[in-house]
Amino acid sequence: MTTELDQSPMHDRSPMMDLLQSSTVAGPDDAERLLPGLDEAIATAAASAQPPSGRHRRFAWGLGAVAAAAVVAFVLLPHGPPPAQPLERDLVQSGSGRDIVLLEGVNLRVEGSGSVGGTTRHPVLSWDQGALGVEVTPGAVEGLAVHTAEGAVHITGTAFSVTRDALGTHVDVHRGSVDVACTDQPAQALTEGDGTTCLPTTAGGLLGRAHALEDQDADTGLVVQTLEHAAARGPSGALAHEICLGRGLGLRKLKRIGEAQVVVAACLDGQAGGRQQDLMLLAVELAIQAEDCGAVGDHIEALGALGPPLRARCDAIGSP
Amino acid sequence: MSMRMPERWDAVQRGDRAAIETMCRTWLPVVLQWTRRLGGPRVDADSATQEVFIVALRRLHTVRAPEAFERWLFSVTRRVLSQHRRAVWGRRWESDQQVDDMSGPANPEADFTRMTQATQIQEVVATLPEDLAAVLVLYDVEGRTMPEVVDMLGVSEGTLRTRLRSARAQFRKVATKRGLIPEESK
Secondary structure: OOHHHHHOOOOOOOHHHHHHHHHOOOOHHHHHHHHHHHHHHHHHHHHHOOOHHHOOOOOOOOOOOOOOOOOEEEEEOOOOOOOOOEOOEEEEEEEEEEEEEEEOOEEEEEEEEEEEEEEOOOEEEEEEEEEEEEEEOOOOOOOEEEEEOOOOOOOOOOEEEEEEEOOEEEEEEEEOEEEEOOOOOOOEEEEOOOEEEEOOOOHHHHHHHHHHHHHOOOOHHHHHHHHHHHHHOOOOHHHHHHHHHHHHHHHHHOOOHHHHHHHHHHHHHOOOOOOHHHHHHHHHHHHHHOOOOOOOHHHHHHOHHHHHHHHHHHHHOOOO | OHHHOOOOHHHHHHOOHHHHHHHHHHHHHHHHHHHHHHHOOOOOHHHHHHHHHHHHHHHHHHOOOHHHHHHHHHHHHHHHHHHHHHHHHHHHHHOOOOEEEOOOOOOOOOOHHHOOHHHHHHHHHHHOOHHHHHHHHHHHHOOOOHHHHHHHHOOOHHHHHHHHHHHHHHHHHHHHHOOOOOHHHO
16 A cells, blocks of 8 residues: 555655754644643543543544535626726735735735636636635626635625635625525525625535534534535545544434444445544444444454454443 | 554543643644644744644544544644634734735735745745645655555545645745745756
């Protein structure tokens, strides 16, 4: 598994990479400096730990997969356009936000990366990542579109901001009125002070939403439902395993043990992914909970050093 | 390598406070390096690192296999950094900054030149898409092997190679544009 990968490509040991490495090194002194700030979190973690068998598990979301891939279009349609000229420019800004006058009457607040295309009459912003604010004086352009990654939104208004996070794409109207039509959702009219969220449309995006819902201690049923939508998109590899694991843990939390077993077994029968070991562990724990370890003997074997204590628990309930 | 598996994992899982503290001491520097390298100079790396541990300690019990710990911790770090970048953006959006006119030369690096070279490099890494920056940091900066990075990111070998190529190319492009690399040395 490692042979070819170990040989190529070569590490880039340029002076710049070396400088970045050496200038950001952290050590034990840093740990001692930061540790006091974690006192409360450590005490809570120590107090809330429970033995594995009776643990009230929360979802384990290992891989990011937060980056969704879908399409969003924001369209702004004031009147009185100036003569059209082609626009072409990259928009890249990290760290702090940058204010840009795209055209007279069209102001942007950029933090992230994307590009500008189209014409001065119909600017098209292709937004790859990060946050973008748009403010348009009525009459400055005929139409302005922002393409990002979440469904399809059409907006008519004068000032709005778009924030993409794990929950989806949030559209907030600061001035004027806006029509928003997310993909797979009916169009809705928003006015100043209103906001809405367009949900992700890809498996990765939906997994990210499930992560964020779980962060907010949302209802487990809603999280599982989100993951089921993600699974229905036909993800593969590591993403499929991550979704599977989340579904299995969620169903277990809902005490739907049989369904959880079916989900986990199907994933383990399918293609390999980054969470093989976690899935096998969950399969065994579910089997123990169902008091029937008959179908998980191979998993226990494959778990190596983790296997014997699991086997002992299986033996205790009288299964092979 | 012992860095890949927290010491006394069972004790940590049982809630042994001393074991949890030891684990924090071991991994705080690792995470601090990640937040410094991936977050860029405008993200408060100390604060982000502590937040990573607050989240991680709350969710420690969700890590089933100790071998998965480092990968899981890295994913928590990436998510926390993403939130920090958004927070920085939101604050700036609220309180206005100077306006750059796009009709002028494409040179937003006015204050860039005032940074130290190391900070400039951090800034360039922070301009990369997050997936590319992660590959660059793990492979070229931290010198991990390809299989290790494959494991950390949970992507295929082919995807990793493609991302590494793109990351290096984009880094070189931005670094050249900002004068960190001379034009002729491609």
